[in-house]
Amino acid sequence: MYTITKGPSKLVTHRRTAWQQVERQLDGGQAGEGGPRPVQYVERTPDPRLQSFVPIDLDEWWAQQFLARITSCS
Structure with a gap:
């Protein structure tokens, strides 16, 4: 079994919080502390090999x- 110690746990929490902030900004919320808004990449011409x-x-x-x-194990 895996055990999450305090260090990795803090990193996971930090990353989750940062990602939630990006998601809010992409959904039309305010940019963080006057900084630039995140840019979401959208493929204009999808690769036909990836259709399936x-x-x-x-x-x-x-x-x-x-x-x-x-x-x-049983």
Whole structure:
């Protein structure tokens, strides 16, 4: 099992807070402390090779891995 110590936990919290601020700004909120607003990149001409691409749900994937480990240990 993995253990999250205080240092990495603070880093995760900092990154989550920073990302939430970016999301608020992208959704039309105010820019942080008079700084520039984030720029969201949008592909104008999508690559035709990627039309069949389906993103994977990492939460679901990790849940499946976890259940597979539990099942194999039983």
